[in-house]
Amino acid sequence: xxxxxxxxxxxxxxxxxxxxxxxxxxxxxxxxxxxxxxxxxxxxxxxxxxxxxxxxxxxxxxxxxxxxxxxxxxxxxxxxxxxxxxxxxxxxxxxxxxxxxxxxxxxxxxxxxxxxxxxxxxxxxxxxxxxxxxxxxxxxxxxxxxxxxxxxxxxxxxxxxxxxxxxxxxxxxxxxxxxxxxxxxxxxxxxxxxxxxxxxxxxxxxxxxxxxxxxxxxxxxxxxxxxxxxxxxxxxxxxxxxxxxxxxxxxxxxxxxxxxxxxxxxxxxxxxxxxxxxxxxxxxxxxxxxxxxxxxxxxxxxxxxxxxxxxxxxxxxxxxxxxxxxxxx
Amino acid sequence: xxxxxxxxxxxxxxxxxxxxxxxxxxxxxxxxxxxxxxxxxxxxxxxxxxxxxxxxxxxxxxxxxxxxxxxxxxxxxxxxxxxxxxxxxxxxxxxxxxxxxxxxxxxxxxxxxxxxxxxxxxxxxxxxxxxxxxxxxxxxxxxxxxxxxxxxxxxxxxxxxxxxxxxxxxxxxxxxxxxxxxxxxxxxxxxxxxxxxxxxxxxxxxxxxxxxxxxxxxxxxxxxxxxxxxxxxxxxxxxxxxxxxxxxxxxxxxxxxxxxxxxxxxxxxxxxxxxxxxxxxxxxxxxxxxxxxxxxxxxxxxxxxxxxxxxxxxxxxxxxxxxxxxxxx
Numbered sequence: 160x161x162x163x164x165x166x167x168x169x170x171x172x173x174x175x176x177x178x179x180x181x182x183x184x185x186x187x188x189x190x191x192x193x194x195x196x197x198x199x200x201x202x203x204x205x206x207x208x209x210x211x212x213x214x215x216x217x218x219x220x221x222x223x224x225x226x227x228x229x230x231x232x233x234x235x236x237x238x239x240x241x242x243x244x245x246x247x248x249x250x251x252x253x254x255x256x257x258x259x260x261x262x263x264x265x266x267x268x269x270x271x272x273x274x275x276x277x278x279x280x281x282x283x284x285x286x287x288x289x290x291x292x293x294x295x296x297x298x299x300x301x302x303x304x305x306x307x308x309x310x311x312x313x314x315x316x317x318x319x320x321x322x323x324x325x326x327x328x329x330x331x332x333x334x335x336x337x338x339x340x341x342x343x344x345x346x347x348x349x350x351x352x353x354x355x356x357x358x359x360x361x362x363x364x365x366x367x368x369x370x371x372x373x374x375x376x377x378x379x380x381x382x383x384x385x386x387x388x389x390x391x392x393x394x395x396x397x398x399x400x401x402x403x404x405x406x407x408x409x410x411x412x413x414x415x416x417x418x419x420x421x422x423x424x425x426x427x428x429x430x431x432x433x434x435x436x437x438x439x440x441x442x443x444x445x446x447x448x449x450x451x452x453x454x455x456x457x458x459x460x461x462x463x464x465x466x467x468x469x470x471x472x473x474x475x476x477x478x479x480x481x482x483x484x485x486x487x488x
Numbered sequence: 489x490x491x492x493x494x495x496x497x498x499x500x501x502x503x504x505x506x507x508x509x510x511x512x513x514x515x516x517x518x519x520x521x522x523x524x525x526x527x528x529x530x531x532x533x534x535x536x537x538x539x540x541x542x543x544x545x546x547x548x549x550x551x552x553x554x555x556x557x558x559x560x561x562x563x564x565x566x567x568x569x570x571x572x573x574x575x576x577x578x579x580x581x582x583x584x585x586x587x588x589x590x591x592x593x594x595x596x597x598x599x600x601x602x603x604x605x606x607x608x609x610x611x612x613x614x615x616x617x618x619x620x621x622x623x624x625x626x627x628x629x630x631x632x633x634x635x636x637x638x639x640x641x642x643x644x645x646x647x648x649x650x651x652x653x654x655x656x657x658x659x660x661x662x663x664x665x666x667x668x669x670x671x672x673x674x675x676x677x678x679x680x681x682x683x684x685x686x687x688x689x690x691x692x693x694x695x696x697x698x699x700x701x702x703x704x705x706x707x708x709x710x711x712x713x714x715x716x717x718x719x720x721x722x723x724x725x726x727x728x729x730x731x732x733x734x735x736x737x738x739x740x741x742x743x744x745x746x747x748x749x750x751x752x753x754x755x756x757x758x759x760x761x762x763x764x765x766x767x768x769x770x771x772x773x774x775x776x777x778x779x780x781x782x783x784x785x786x787x788x789x790x791x792x793x794x795x796x797x798x799x800x801x802x803x804x805x806x807x808x809x810x811x812x813x814x815x816x817x
Contacts, residue, residue, distance in 0.1 A: 232775075290642055304743075311640070313619055313745025317776055320742035325773070328655040328735035337738055337773040406657035409666055413649035414633075414743065416642025444654070444666040446561075447646055 165223040167477075168213065168264075169470025171271060171463075172196060172229040174245040174298070177209060179216060180463060182470035186282035188463060192216050196245065202252045210261025217262075225266045226473030227254060228274030228465045230299065235316045238268040244299060267469075267476035272301025273310050273319065274468030275458070279421045280305035281471055284459040288419040292411050293458070294321050296404075296426035300342040304415055309475075322346065326406050344403040345426060345433075350379050350396055359392035366390060383429040397432035404433065405440025412445040412452055423458025430457070494552040496806075497542065497593075498799025500600060500792075501525060501558040503574040503627070506538060508545060509792060511799035515611035517792060521545050525574065531581045539590025546591075554595045555802030556583060557603030557794045559628065564645045567597040573628060596798075596805035601630025602639050602648065603797030604787070608750045609634035610800055613788040617748040621740050622787070623650050625733075625755035625762075629671040633744055638804075651675065655735050673732040674755060674762075679708050679725055688721035695719060712758040726761035733762065734769025741774040741781055752787025759786070 166189065171178040173196060180191035194212045197205035231243030238255015240246070259266040269277075276293035285291035285305065294302035300322025304311045312318040322342035323335045330339025343349045354360065360367050360374065365385040370376040386393035408420055420441075427433065434455060442449035460467060495518065500507040502525060509520035523541045526534035560572030567584015569575070588595040598606075605622035614620035614634065623631035629651025633640045641647040651671035652664045659668025672678045683689065689696050689703065694714040699705040715722035737749055749770075756762065763784060771778035789796060 306640070311635070314747040314782070315745055315776065315780065318743055318745035320775055323742045323775055324739045325735055326654060326657040328732055335775050337742070337775070338735070403657055406654050406667070410653045410739075411743075413652045413666070414647055414740075416644055416647035418643040446649055446652055446664050446666070447644065451644065453643070 164221065166220055167470040167473040168217055168222050168225045168262075169274075169466035169468070169473065170213070170225065170227040171274065171465030171469060172227065172243075172245060173271075173465070174198070174230070177212075178463065178466045179213060180466040180470065181217065181220060181222075182467060184474050186278075186467060186471065188467060190216075191463065191466065198246060198248070200248070202246075202249050203257065205246075205248075206254070206257045206261055210258065213262060222264055224473035224477045225258065225262055225264050226274070226469030226471070226476070227258065227266060227268045228271040228469040228472075229254060229268065230271045230301075232317065233268055233270045233273075235267070235269050238266060240268070265473075265476065267473045269310075269469065269472050270301070270303075270316075270319075271465055273303045273312060274466075274472060275301075275423060275464045276303030276305050276319070276421075276468065277310060277471050278460055278464040278468030279423065279458050281308050282460065282467060283464060284421045284456045285419050288417075290415060290417045291419050291421055292321075292408075292415055292417040292453075293421040293423070295424035295458075296345055296422065297424040298347045300346050300424075304417070321407065321411065324407055324410060326403055326410075341403065341407045345400045347379055347426065350382060350400055350426065351377050353396045353399070354382055354393060357392045357396070359390065364390070364392075366393065379426045379429060383432055386429075386432050394432065397429050398436050401433045401436030402440045405437040406444060408437060408441040408455065409444035412441065412447060416447065417453045419453050420455040421458050422455060423460075423464065427457055493550065495549055496799040496802040497546055497551050497554045497591075498603075498795035498797070498802065499542070499554065499556040500603065500794030500798060501556065501572075501574060502600075502794070503527070503559070506541075507792065507795045508542060509795040509799065510546065510549060510551075511796060513803050515607075515796060515800065517796060519545075520792065520795065527575060527577070529577070531575075531578050532586065534575075534577075535583070535586045535590055539587065542591060551593055553802035553806045554587065554591055554593050555603070555798030555800070555805070556587060556595060556597045557600040557798040557801075558583060558597065559600045559630075561646065562597055562599045562602075564596070564598050567595060569597070594802075594805065596802045598639075598798065598801050599630070599632075599645075599648075600794055602632045602641060603795075603801060604630075604752060604793045605632030605634050605648070605750075605797065606639060606800050607789055607793040607797030608752065608787050610637050611789065611796060612793060613750045613785050614748050617746075619744060619746045620748050620750055621650075621744055621746040621782075622750040622752070624753035624787075625674055625751065626753040627676045629675050629753075633746070650736065650740070653736055653739060655732055655739075670732065670736045674729045676708055676755065679711060679729055679755065680706050682725045682728070683711055683722060686721045686725070688719065693719070693721075695722065708755045708758060712761055715758075715761050723761065726758050727765050730762045730765030731769045734766040735773060737766060737770040737784065738773035741770065741776060745776065746782045748782050749784040750787050751784060752789075752793065756786055
């Protein structure tokens with residue numbers, strides 16, 4: 160049995176579902192599964208439940224290590240999730256050590272946007288490019304810089320928070336404590352609020368009628384659909400969000416000078432509604448000029464990017480031999 | 489004769505003066521000199537004049553390589569200065585190859601802010617810290633990210649342009665093509681304009697009387713002096729610039745998560761007038777929080793940081809053995 164036969168278990172802890180997959184070192188996903196995120200359970204109980212489901216899933220497989228991507232402030236070295244928007248009951252949770260105990264395997268934890276970026280840079284749209292700047296646009300906006308296949312995320316590993324780049328230093332307050340953050344403009348809530356502020360959420364409006372007036376259902380997917388069906392307000396909302404995204408990409412171009420931008424996440428499903436104004440603004444504003452500026456491409460791996468990136472991070476951890484949370488023999 | 493006896497010639501091409509120094513691999517500067525920048529001469533004549541002066545300076549010394557820092561858009565690999573604000577007659581100037589011919593030595597070229605950052609990170613205020621984010625605030629605002637002693641400047645080497653980070657996506661147009669750039673707020677011209685816009689440049693005003701009404705002399709140094717002597721408008725101008733600088737540092741904290749910020753350049757001479765509001769704003773806005781945020785410290789090496797960084801870059805080039813412009817045997 161050679162090294163290629165060792166598998167990593169990649170886990171992506173999302174707000175509603177935990178996705179897990181058995182991954183080869185080549186990036187090939189052999190099998191995957193999905194269980195409900197135990198959002199309303201205390202951390203130890205949640206991890207016991209999760210551990211049981213995962214043990215069933217991997218039964219009989221030769222697993223070398225486990226990688227876990229989780230939203231929030233994550234200390235990679237210690238495997239601690241300090242806070243997570245998806246798991247409000249988790250505070251200073253030693254996710255790595257607890258899960259290592261449940262599974263009796265080395266566990267390597269990272270931020271979910273870092274996992275997304277690692278997967279896209281190494282096995283997805285960014286394959287062969289470096290540096291890759293990857294952004295994921297959803298309820299939150301996150302990302303990472305990947306240089307030569309490695310995350311470049313700073314002293315504590317908290318870098319890459321592109322969603323909290325201020326593009327309006329004296330703009331609206333963001334829950335993060337900053338003002339005028341990118342996430343306020345291109346995150347789910349920002350898009351929905353901008354649409355409603357324009358007065359288009361009324362009977363007869365395309366999005367309103369699609370949802371029969373159920374405001375809870377209004378999200379970027381519905382807005383993109385409305386825009387494609389001729390809703391000028393929805394189009395304008397994506398146009399402005401795309402321009403602000405482009406301004407953020409110009410900042411990133413000037414700071415990082417990437418070879419490629421990869422954009423994923425639910426909001427990116429709006430496609431050219433968002434990408435066209437973003438590319439146009441980037442080309443107009445980046446110092447390097449339109450001819451040399453990095454291409455902006457959609458993410459290629461879909462919803463399994465997170466578990467794949469977590470698995471790649473686990474393989475890296477095994478190679479480094481430096482699991483702080485899993486070297487349990 | 490061991491390796492420590494080999495010297496590098498470090499050169500910093502500024503807007504008014506070219507500074508050069510003989511530098512040991514330890515960072516020690518053995519001797520330095522200064523000649524006028526030949527700003528009004530065509531590039532080949534300028535480089536012949538410069539070459540003569542430098543040959544006189546280094547006579548009889550054992551030089552291993554030459555490093556040159558120059559403002560503007562610089563391709564490190566090819567040693568080309570595409571454009572430089574300090575040398576308007578230079579366009580697509582093959583500075584590395586031309587100077588290598590003049591001096592018959594390998595020549596390694598880099599952007600002047602990169603040279604500043606490299607010197608401060610390795611031999612100055614940032615020594616022992618990584619990543620270091622270094623900014624230089626002057627007529628222009630530049631900087632670089634240094635990770636483990638190496639410049640992290642992207643695909644073309646054009647990264648680190650912190651002066652052209654937009655903090656106001658729909659703000660005033662910057663000559664670079666972007667809007668609301670940091671440089672517009674904390675660069676020399678921005679500070680002077682903000683002061684004059686407040687109506688304080690009038691007879692009886694502290695700065696006005698200091699300069700006997702000579703508006704040409706109004707610069708950040710005079711403004712800082714006026715502020716210290718009680719000019720409330722000058723203080724407020726630095727206070728606002730410091731807040732915007734702090735917002736930029738918060739963006740950099742969220743993106744890069746450095747261990748340390750180093751701030752140099754003429755405008756930084758304003759000291760706490762600028763640093764206090766910058767640190768306060770950074771602490772309030774950075775996601776990592778006030779307790780863990782990177783310290784903001786003044787640069788330590790003064791005006792010789794540029795030539796020192798250029799020399800360190802030359803030593804690196806020799807070690808890599810990859811001078812594209814100087815491997816001339």
